[in-house]
Amino acid sequence: MSTDTPSRRSTGETAPSVNKRRAPVMADVARRAGVSLGTVSNVINNPGVVAERTLRKVQDAIDELGFVPNQVARSLAVGHANTIGFVIVDLANSYFVDIARGVEELADESGVRLLLANSDVDLAKQDSYLELFEESRVSGILLAPLDAPLTRAEQIRRRQMPVVHVNWPGVDGESCGVVVDEELGGYTATRHLIELGRQRLLFAGGPLSLSAVASRLTGARRAVEEEQGRVTLELLETDRLTVAAGLAVGRGIANRPPDERPDGLVSAADALASGAIQTMIYSGIEVPGDIAVIGYDNNHFAADHVIPISTIGQPGVDMGRAAAKLLFEEITRVPHVHRTITMNPELIVRESTTGRTWTD
Amino acid sequence: MSTDTPSRRSTGETAPSVNKRRAPVMADVARRAGVSLGTVSNVINNPGVVAERTLRKVQDAIDELGFVPNQVARSLAVGHANTIGFVIVDLANSYFVDIARGVEELADESGVRLLLANSDVDLAKQDSYLELFEESRVSGILLAPLDAPLTRAEQIRRRQMPVVHVNWPGVDGESCGVVVDEELGGYTATRHLIELGRQRLLFAGGPLSLSAVASRLTGARRAVEEEQGRVTLELLETDRLTVAAGLAVGRGIANRPPDERPDGLVSAADALASGAIQTMIYSGIEVPGDIAVIGYDNNHFAADHVIPISTIGQPGVDMGRAAAKLLFEEITRVPHVHRTITMNPELIVRESTTGRTWTD
DNA sequence: CTGTTAGCGCATTCAG
DNA sequence: CTGAATGCGCTAACAG
Numbered sequence: 203m204s205t206d207t208p209s210r211r212s213t214g215e216t217a218p219s220v221n222k223r224r225a226p227v228m229a230d231v232a233r234r235a236g237v238s239l240g241t242v243s244n245v246i247n248n249p250g251v252v253a254e255r256t257l258r259k260v261q262d263a264i265d266e267l268g269f270v271p272n273q274v275a276r277s278l279a280v281g282h283a284n285t286i287g288f289v290i291v292d293l294a295n296s297y298f299v300d301i302a303r304g305v306e307e308l309a310d311e312s313g314v315r316l317l318l319a320n321s322d323v324d325l326a327k328q329d330s331y332l333e334l335f336e337e338s339r340v341s342g343i344l345l346a347p348l349d350a351p352l353t354r355a356e357q358i359r360r361r362q363m364p365v366v367h368v369n370w371p372g373v374d375g376e377s378c379g380v381v382v383d384e385e386l387g388g389y390t391a392t393r394h395l396i397e398l399g400r401q402r403l404l405f406a407g408g409p410l411s412l413s414a415v416a417s418r419l420t421g422a423r424r425a426v427e428e429e430q431g432r433v434t435l436e437l438l439e440t441d442r443l444t445v446a447a448g449l450a451v452g453r454g455i456a457n458r459p460p461d462e463r464p465d466g467l468v469s470a471a472d473a474l475a476s477g478a479i480q481t482m483i484y485s486g487i488e489v490p491g492d493i494a495v496i497g498y499d500n501n502h503f504a505a506d507h508v509i510p511i512s513t514i515g516q517p518g519v520d521m522g523r524a525a526a527k528l529l530f531e532e533i534t535r536v537p538h539v540h541r542t543i544t545m546n547p548e549l550i551v552r553e554s555t556t557g558r559t560w561t562d
Numbered sequence: 563m564s565t566d567t568p569s570r571r572s573t574g575e576t577a578p579s580v581n582k583r584r585a586p587v588m589a590d591v592a593r594r595a596g597v598s599l600g601t602v603s604n605v606i607n608n609p610g611v612v613a614e615r616t617l618r619k620v621q622d623a624i625d626e627l628g629f630v631p632n633q634v635a636r637s638l639a640v641g642h643a644n645t646i647g648f649v650i651v652d653l654a655n656s657y658f659v660d661i662a663r664g665v666e667e668l669a670d671e672s673g674v675r676l677l678l679a680n681s682d683v684d685l686a687k688q689d690s691y692l693e694l695f696e697e698s699r700v701s702g703i704l705l706a707p708l709d710a711p712l713t714r715a716e717q718i719r720r721r722q723m724p725v726v727h728v729n730w731p732g733v734d735g736e737s738c739g740v741v742v743d744e745e746l747g748g749y750t751a752t753r754h755l756i757e758l759g760r761q762r763l764l765f766a767g768g769p770l771s772l773s774a775v776a777s778r779l780t781g782a783r784r785a786v787e788e789e790q791g792r793v794t795l796e797l798l799e800t801d802r803l804t805v806a807a808g809l810a811v812g813r814g815i816a817n818r819p820p821d822e823r824p825d826g827l828v829s830a831a832d833a834l835a836s837g838a839i840q841t842m843i844y845s846g847i848e849v850p851g852d853i854a855v856i857g858y859d860n861n862h863f864a865a866d867h868v869i870p871i872s873t874i875g876q877p878g879v880d881m882g883r884a885a886a887k888l889l890f891e892e893i894t895r896v897p898h899v900h901r902t903i904t905m906n907p908e909l910i911v912r913e914s915t916t917g918r919t920w921t922d
Numbered sequence: 923c924t925g926t927t928a929g930c931g932c933a934t935t936c937a938g
Numbered sequence: 939c940t941g942a943a944t945g946c947g948c949t950a951a952c953a954g
Contacts, residue, residue: 225721227947238925243949253923268721273697274637275947278930283634285694293659293678294862302653302680315694318653318678320662334645334675337633361585361628445866473863480868483844502654503833503863506805508840587931598941603933613939635931638946 226267235263246271277339285315286529287335288344289328291369293320296502297518298346301368304522305344312530314341321348329354336363342529344368349413364532368525371542378528380521380543384414387514387547388421391496392435392468394512394549396425398556400466400494401433406451406478407470407498408439415443415470418498422468436464443470448477455493456485465493472497472504475511479554483508494555500548510552517545586627595623606631637699645675646889647695648704649688651729653680656862657878658706661728664882665704672890674701681708689714696723702889704728709773724892728885731902738888740881740903744774747874747907748781751856752795752828754872754909756785758916760826760854761793766811766838767830767858768799775803775830778858782828796824803830808837815853816845825853832857832864835871839914843868854915860908870912877905 232239237256244252245260252260263269277283288305290298302318309316317340321328325348332354335343342364345355352370359365359377366372372379395403405422407415419437426435438454440447451474455463469475475497479489489495489509497504500515524543531538592599597616604612605620612620623629637643648665650658662678669676677700681688685708692714695703702724705715712730719725719737726732732739755763765782767775779797786795798814800807811834815823829835835857839849849855849869857864860875884903891898 229947239948240926240950241924244924247949251923256924268717270693270696270721272638272699272947273694274634274643274699275930276949277634278632278638278932279947279949281930281949293653293662294656296654299653299680303682306680306682315691316679318680319676320659320666320678322663322666331675333630334633336630339632339634357628361630445863449866449868473866476863477866477868480840484868503805503836506809506833506837508809508837508844589931599932600934600942601940604940607933611939616940632931635946636933638948639931639933641946 225272226269227272228269230267231260231263231269234267235260281339283338283340284313285317285338285340286342286344286526286533287317287319287331287338287340289319289321289331289335289346291321291328291346291348292323293318297499297516298369300516300518301346301522301525304519304524305368305526306522307519308523308526308530312526314530323348325350332358336361342366342533344525344529346370364529366525366529366532368521372540375540378525378532378540378542380525380528380545382516382521382545382547384417384547385421385424387498387516388418388468388470389425390421390547390549391418391498391514392422392425394496394551394555395466395468395494396429396433398466398494400464402436402464403433403466403468404436404438404455404464405468405470406438406440406448406474407443409441410439412443418470435468440470440474443474445473445477445480448474448479449481450477452478452481452485456482456487460492463487463493467493467495469495469497472499472501472511472513475513475554476503476507479507479509479511490553490555490557496555500550505552507554509554512552512555513550515548515550517548521545585632586629587632588629590627591620591623591629594627595620641699643698643700644673645677645698645700646702646704646886646893647677647679647691647698647700649679649681649691649695649706651681651688651706651708652683653678657859657876658729660876660878661706661882661885664879664884665728665886666882667879668883668886668890672886674890683708685710692718696721702726702893704885704889706730724889726885726889726892728881732900735900738885738892738900738902740885740888740905742876742881742905742907744777744907745781745784747858747876748778748828748830749785750781750907750909751778751858751874752782752785754856754911754915755826755828755854756789756793758826758854760824762796762824763793763826763828764796764798764815764824765828765830766798766800766808766834767803768801770799772803778830795828800830800834803834805833805837805840808834808839809841810837812838812841812845816842816847820852823847823853827853827855829855829857832859832861832871832873835873835914836863836867839867839869839871850913850915850917856915860910865912867914869914872912872915873910875908875910877908881905 228242232242245257306316319331336358346368347370355365367379370379371381410416426433475495497511497513500513504511504513588602592602605617666676679691696718706728707730715725727739730739731741770776786793835855857871857873860873864871864873
């Protein structure tokens, strides 16, 4: 056995082609270690079953050759990949990144690899990635879908590939999903302001065609109705849930006569709240003195705002874990009825409602 | 040929086991269409070569069976996957999401699929995903690495797997990389304030151990030195590049006597600038009247700020495209010397330096 | 404990 | 243009 570099064949090649070093395969390792192919397979997948001495011999051969097992071949042989795929509607939204983090935690614990794909709010791309994952024979697929018919996902599910939805309830009785109780979030936010004594509330957010916004509004209305007329709720629908839209909301409020302004603002998103707060402060309105403001989403910047923003936090990481758990159940065929797990949002109280600010 | 549901065998099975519907494979399609396996393969990969009539027959069989080609088997047979992998240091940073978008654009155009993995600023995870991609025999790997030795990446590269770095220069002469000229960005930002007539500048950012921050500072110093004493530059190192740190910066400025305040603030990040602007406004300092502020990164919220923030934009999408292009060159063995592509940042002028605000 | 062998599902010759 | 045969690299029996 030659001890020189294994990367170069000693058969004087006459062909002008590049001496393209073929990646070493198991057979090469077996030959070099002087054992059979099956044994090499065992040291990789079943080390406990092979003799210490053999194991070391093979390990050395692997190291010397720089052998990297071919997952593709492995997957073909075992019939599935030890991998799950996650198609995400919008990677720019930290909420989904949190979910991905949760999924990954559980995947790690289960020794499963997680592959991500960003559909970027594009149905065609979403479908394309779903197909890629199906064709790649991943063990299962997680889908944080965009607001559109999920025919491709259903099709895939019908072909026996486990698909679990995140931030979407799933098809009743046919698939699993993990969602957060948006209505409860809207209720909780509004209730918080009411308990602080606010009585003239304004709900800002939109478009209402977004089911999340609509649910939050429903929750807000329920909280107000419970007060039997002691509290009013005004609705201001916005085009989007952005800081820019929030600036406009704040401007609108500032332009009213002081006694016609709300004393509490329920904002359907932190970005909106941020914009509103910024313009209101700029206009001399005290937050929360004159108007208490609560946001929604617990975006990263909410805590670091001039006036830290009270908000409703979504348990992204926990949702990801829950979704991954459901998926693993389906993958391992653990008997379970398809269900939708609804998680509770969390009230996070900061200065935009309670009044202590960094200036104190 | 029975026309009833293809999913159920008509051979009365006596086994109690679940009637586990095996996913249809090419052979099933071939049998159903009454052609051979090779022909089915052709209609999928080489439709032009097969007769119209045969093609339709096979297509129908595929549809009826719900056949989904097995990429794993395909990859094994052809020796590689039509896929590239992108290991991203931090998905929560929109800069990298932009890069990913650029990569995907080019991948789409090339008919290559893109798989993402989030290393989440964790070296172990970064290595783990690099291994996954190598074992999965992707065509090539893109790596936006964290600030640590890239031994695993080099190892992989040495095994003939193309690896291109993004936001990292690459190993000189051995690998390719795409970076942005941070020093030029710092220079451009500072030059902008100087051209607006500002003379007492403050550079805020840190920690300086971050090479990006250090380079931006170097650029800022160069711009000031060119003025030969007409302009001064003060340095305020921060712990982090967050809104919270920016609030502190603003507070520090506000607490000074007015005549000791800078008249221009070069902030190493938009988040920092945002915090500073918010506290300064809150304290009655005019922006940009008293102090012009420029940020860095062109984060999404910079444009939607109370006072829209002038900033230095990094061409994330273009960087992604450039990196993908380099990778494809390596994959297709287009002869090319390994090189580092340095892209130029872009000055984006908004109200925090020029003075028009939404209140006008 | 180790060696042998038969597929996994598909692409790709090469004949017909 | 179509069909039969061979192999991609590995796992999983099974036999030794």
